[in-house]
Amino acid sequence: MAKIALFGATGTIGSRILREALDRGHQVTAVVRDPAKLTEQHPALTVTTGDVLDPVSVAAAGRGKDVVVSAVGGGDGPGHIATIEPAAKSLVAGVRQLGADAPRLIAVGGAGSLRTPGGRLVWEQEGIPGFLLQIMHAHGDALAYYRSITDVRWTNISPAGTIEPGERTGTYRTALNDLVVDAEGNSRISAEDYAVALVDEIENPQHVGERFTVGY
Numbered sequence: 001m002a003k004i005a006l007f008g009a010t011g012t013i014g015s016r017i018l019r020e021a022l023d024r025g026h027q028v029t030a031v032v033r034d035p036a037k038l039t040e041q042h043p044a045l046t047v048t049t050g051d052v053l054d055p056v057s058v059a060a061a062g063r064g065k066d067v068v069v070s071a072v073g074g075g076d077g078p079g080h081i082a083t084i085e086p087a088a089k090s091l092v093a094g095v096r097q098l099g100a101d102a103p104r105l106i107a108v109g110g111a112g113s114l115r116t117p118g119g120r121l122v123w124e125q126e127g128i129p130g131f132l133l134q135i136m137h138a139h140g141d142a143l144a145y146y147r148s149i150t151d152v153r154w155t156n157i158s159p160a161g162t163i164e165p166g167e168r169t170g171t172y173r174t175a176l177n178d179l180v181v182d183a184e185g186n187s188r189i190s191a192e193d194y195a196v197a198l199v200d201e202i203e204n205p206q207h208v209g210e211r212f213t214v215g216y
């Protein structure tokens, strides 16, 4: 059983991570800005308030935990872009404060910096709307920041090109820096199976200090 602090538990991806972790017997502290938004109840769930952009919140949430998970960002507004790289810096700063007992850090990333089968990066392809490009590059900046960090046990997990609520099949494929595509050339993962992969990584660490991606 792992002790997990989770930022973003009210979100599309974070709520699936929360459900998956609880279903697999882990103890979760959901760190939310507004507890009224979190309706989930479970004996192994504790809800606390905090802001991922505040390293003091991160350190408080991470104390005594095995892992801090972040699934923050989201929405159609500028707050989405503005949260991603600052959150990475705050998460690292907060976890770092915990010294030798610091938990691992696992963050939801973006697909933009992955290599497509054609050899270009996802964000180099034509026709991507400007707002989406900004989000992709914000995740790219966060990943570049994580890659500069050697004193915190971080992992960044890029979803496939498309991640949506769907079915939990329990199966997925991974790669390090190449977009995972299926036989039809589509890159997709359900938020439920993404959560399976993330909790698998908590239980069986395979990617400390690197990014990997999950798709079908």
Ligand SMILES: NC(=O)c1ccc[n+]([C@@H]2O[C@H](COP(=O)([O-])OP(=O)(O)OC[C@H]3O[C@@H](n4cnc5c(N)ncnc54)[C@H](OP(=O)(O)O)[C@@H]3O)[C@@H](O)[C@H]2O)c1
Pocket: 007, 008, 009, 010, 011, 012, 013, 014, 031, 032, 033, 034, 037, 050, 051, 052, 053, 071, 072, 073, 074, 075, 083, 084, 108, 109, 110, 111, 112, 135, 158, 159, 160, 161, 162, 163
């Ligand atoms: N294919 C891809 O690469 C891909 C696709 C989708 C998503 N993503 C990435 O995955 C992440 C999560 O996406 P999502 O769709 O699950 O987003 P979402 O449903 O909008 O959820 C975002 C979560 O972040 C939380 N949050 C935002 N700012 C926060 C802060 N300062 N402190 C604490 N919590 C904060 C929100 O909490 P509140 O309830 O308090 O607002 C919410 O729980 C984003 O970074 C997104 O860019 C990548």
